[in-house]
Amino acid sequence: MAVITSIHATYGRRWNLDDYESATVNLEAFADVEEGETPEEAAAKVFEYLKEQVATQSIPVLVKRDERRRLRVEEVLEGLPVRLRELAVSFIQSFKNDVPRDQVIDGGSQVRADLAEGRVHKQEA
Known part of the structure; x- marks a missing residue:
């Protein structure tokens, strides 16, 4: 061997x-x-x-x-327009901070992006 x-x-x-x-x-x-x-x-x-x-x-x-x-x-x-840029930056930050993807912190409000409709929904906290 x-x-x-x-x-x-x-x-x-x-x-x-x-x-x-x-x-x-x-x-x-x-x-x-x-x-x-x-x-x-x-x-x-x-x-x-x-x-x-x-x-x-x-x-x-x-x-x-x-x-x-x-x-x-x-x-x-x-x-991007200023408001859309702010939402995009906030959404990107959620990935860095591991915030749930449909709840982006934006001045105390929750933001949910509906890609099927192409709209962003904002709900005040």
Whole structure:
């Protein structure tokens, strides 16, 4: 029976950058199986190391993607009428603050967007 003495592993992630673009971060590593260690344990260590490294290497890509998304949202918001912009910003804030999606805090009132009718309903609290 063959004895495994080294491990070779590859791990990667593909990140959606929007606009039909993506970025791939791939890493590979070689490791020797240490004495008293099973090949499965060595493989698990290498895999965990690669996952951590891919996550670390992905940070700059994801920061740039999120900045581009933020700029696009700001551009769209600038083109809206003032009241609609305020409602949109309030609705966006609800996602950041994890407020239920149909109850957006807006000066003490609840706002519910009815996308089927294309209307926004406001109910004073």
